[in-house]
Amino acid sequence: MQTREQSARPPLPHTLLLGNFYAGIAQVSSGATFERRNPAQHQDVVSIAPESTAQELRSACVAAREAATAWARTPAPQRAEVLGRLVFLLTRDKESLARFVAREVGKPIREARGSVQEAIDTAVFFQSEGRRLYGQTVPSELNEKELFTYRRPLGVVGVITAGNFPLAVPSWKIIPALLCGNTVVWKPSDDAPGTAWLFFRAWQRAGLPPGVLSIVFGGGKDAAGQFLVDQVDAGLLNKISFTGSTAVGRKIGEVCGRNLQQPSLELGGKNPLVILADADLDLAVDGSLWAAFGTAGQRCTSAGNIIVDRRVLPTVREKLLRRARALRIGDPSNSEVDYGPMINQRFMEGFTQQRATGLDGGAELLLDGRRILPGDEPEGFSGDAAQGLYAAPRIFDKVKMDMRIAQEECFGPTINLVEVDGMDEAMAAANGTPYGLSSALYTRDARAMLRFKEEIGAGMTSINNSTTGAEAHLPFGGNGWSGNGTRESGIWVLDAYTRWQAVNVDLSGKLQKAQIDVAPSARPEADDFEAILPPAR
Numbered sequence: 001m002q003t004r005e006q007s008a009r010p011p012l013p014h015t016l017l018l019g020n021f022y023a024g025i026a027q028v029s030s031g032a033t034f035e036r037r038n039p040a041q042h043q044d045v046v047s048i049a050p051e052s053t054a055q056e057l058r059s060a061c062v063a064a065r066e067a068a069t070a071w072a073r074t075p076a077p078q079r080a081e082v083l084g085r086l087v088f089l090l091t092r093d094k095e096s097l098a099r100f101v102a103r104e105v106g107k108p109i110r111e112a113r114g115s116v117q118e119a120i121d122t123a124v125f126f127q128s129e130g131r132r133l134y135g136q137t138v139p140s141e142l143n144e145k146e147l148f149t150y151r152r153p154l155g156v157v158g159v160i161t162a163g164n165f166p167l168a169v170p171s172w173k174i175i176p177a178l179l180c181g182n183t184v185v186w187k188p189s190d191d192a193p194g195t196a197w198l199f200f201r202a203w204q205r206a207g208l209p210p211g212v213l214s215i216v217f218g219g220g221k222d223a224a225g226q227f228l229v230d231q232v233d234a235g236l237l238n239k240i241s242f243t244g245s246t247a248v249g250r251k252i253g254e255v256c257g258r259n260l261q262q263p264s265l266e267l268g269g270k271n272p273l274v275i276l277a278d279a280d281l282d283l284a285v286d287g288s289l290w291a292a293f294g295t296a297g298q299r300c301t302s303a304g305n306i307i308v309d310r311r312v313l314p315t316v317r318e319k320l321l322r323r324a325r326a327l328r329i330g331d332p333s334n335s336e337v338d339y340g341p342m343i344n345q346r347f348m349e350g351f352t353q354q355r356a357t358g359l360d361g362g363a364e365l366l367l368d369g370r371r372i373l374p375g376d377e378p379e380g381f382s383g384d385a386a387q388g389l390y391a392a393p394r395i396f397d398k399v400k401m402d403m404r405i406a407q408e409e410c411f412g413p414t415i416n417l418v419e420v421d422g423m424d425e426a427m428a429a430a431n432g433t434p435y436g437l438s439s440a441l442y443t444r445d446a447r448a449m450l451r452f453k454e455e456i457g458a459g460m461t462s463i464n465n466s467t468t469g470a471e472a473h474l475p476f477g478g479n480g481w482s483g484n485g486t487r488e489s490g491i492w493v494l495d496a497y498t499r500w501q502a503v504n505v506d507l508s509g510k511l512q513k514a515q516i517d518v519a520p521s522a523r524p525e526a527d528d529f530e531a532i533l534p535p536a537r
């Protein structure tokens with residue numbers, strides 16, 4: 001029987017019933033399924049998807065191999081035509097897609113719109129790349145001989161994605177992989193299967209030929225994700241492109257390494273944001289709040305450590321505390337909220353655990369963020385604490401770089417304040433974790449900016465801007481524990497989805513041997529050097 005409170009709620013939206021799609025057709029799965037629930041409204045079952053078997057993943061990869069030759073032979077400008085239609089569809093449906101993203105993973109609607117826009121921008125960029133995909137002409141050392149380079153597709157790419165950017169991150173991978181002439185088998189995050197399905201449908205409607213992109217649902221360990229990686233050992237995949245945690249990326253790297261393949265691994269971060277004594281402090285606090293609490297801290301580029309010069313730390317501390325207390329948390333469909341719910345229970349548990357880890361390590365709680373429970377909602381809260389997974393912001397003070405909380409990624413709304421004295425200490429702290437994804441520096445000093453850009457180990461650096469905020473045509477990726485050096489986005493990602501082929505064409509009609517049949521150049525005699533300068537008098 002419904003309570004009065006339940007019957008007063010608006011009716012729940014429809015549940016999407018999802019199925020695998022490979023070999024160009026919708027597949028009937030007879031096995032287990034899993035549910036994805038709205039993290040802001042637990043009663044709302046957003047989608048139900050199959051928990052795919054090892055055999056299904058294998059079949060999807062076999063089918064993708066069969067589709068690979070025809071797609072690779074399709075001229076690149078024609079492949080890119082699909083992207084033009086994709087741009088049209090995503091633009092037309094931007095608002096409904098953004099609302100779905102907000103419902104499925106709890107991203108505030110303004111950010112959800114931005115993540116759809118990122119997919120659109122990526123498609124725009126790569127549509128025109130279909131008319132370039134340049135190779136080179138290279139001069140030969142021999143007459144009547146020409147040298148060329150060509151980009152060739154790799155074959156079949158297995159794509160595995162995380163759920164915190166359920167449209168943007170898959171678009172960074174799938175768009176260039178397909179444009180370059182590969183076929184793709186995609187295992188999306190079990191946190192965002194519905195968004196993945198809508199993106200897949202958009203590709204279909206855009207006219208992608210059957211079998212070129214396949215979607216197979218399921219979990220990670222001992223499930224669809226792992227079964228997809230197994231296809232590397234089985235010889236059915238030419239590459240894995242993965243975005244997710246460092247722990248899983250490491251395992252995938254091992255499998256690919258023993259098969260002499262280079263995966264794309266976009267992993268976790270513990271990103272430093274440095275505030276020097278001469279910084280515009282209001283700007284720096286704006287950037288810190290956005291970097292640490294935006295998307296409830298569930299971004300790979302979230303600011304993990306806020307490293308502050310001791311001369312301005314009291315002011316920064318006071319401003320951060322005041323602003324963090326005033327954050328508006330709640331319903332992600334409300335365009336006024338600063339952040340919405342945690343994406344899943346696992347991230348909430350990690351956030352809860354970080355509190356104990358910080359206190360055990362000797363850090364001090366300046367703001368005690370915990371799960372928001374019914375009856376204990378902060379002022380301005382607009383969510384349903386009984387139905388949603390919400391976390392209040394946390395600020396740790398007196399954090400030292402050798403503490404666990406300064407070293408380990410925490411996917412949640414939390415700030416570590418680290419005190420330093422001057423640029424040398426700031427630089428050491430900023431480079432003081434094994435990660436190297438993003439970084440930021442706030443200062444007015446041009447020499448400090450130059451030094452930071454030169455010495456920081458991260459793959460991405462912002463000057464007077466927060467650690468987050470990628471643009472679709474700049475390389476995105478990290479070093480150290482944040483990735484294996486491959487990059488997403490812009491022209492740089494082309495190297496991740498193509499192999500270079502070197503071709504020489506000899507028109508001389510005789511066997512010409514490089515290095516051997518080259519006419520010897522005149523060797524200078526020792527006397528030639530003396531003649532350059534007149535003898536000193």
Ligand code: NAD
Pocket residue numbers: 160161162163164165169187188189190218219220221222224225226227229243244245246248249251266267268269299300301409411437482
């Ligand atoms: P995760 O590694 O647990 O899962 C990511 C994906 O991998 C999911 O699709 C999951 O089902 C799958 N998976 C899990 N275990 C697997 C296994 N053993 N074999 C194959 N697939 C497996 O990541 P998460 O915790 O869900 O996501 C958050 C992490 O992702 C954070 O560390 C974050 O920093 C990172 N991330 C990185 C980027 C980036 O671009 N660098 C972007 C977004 C998220």
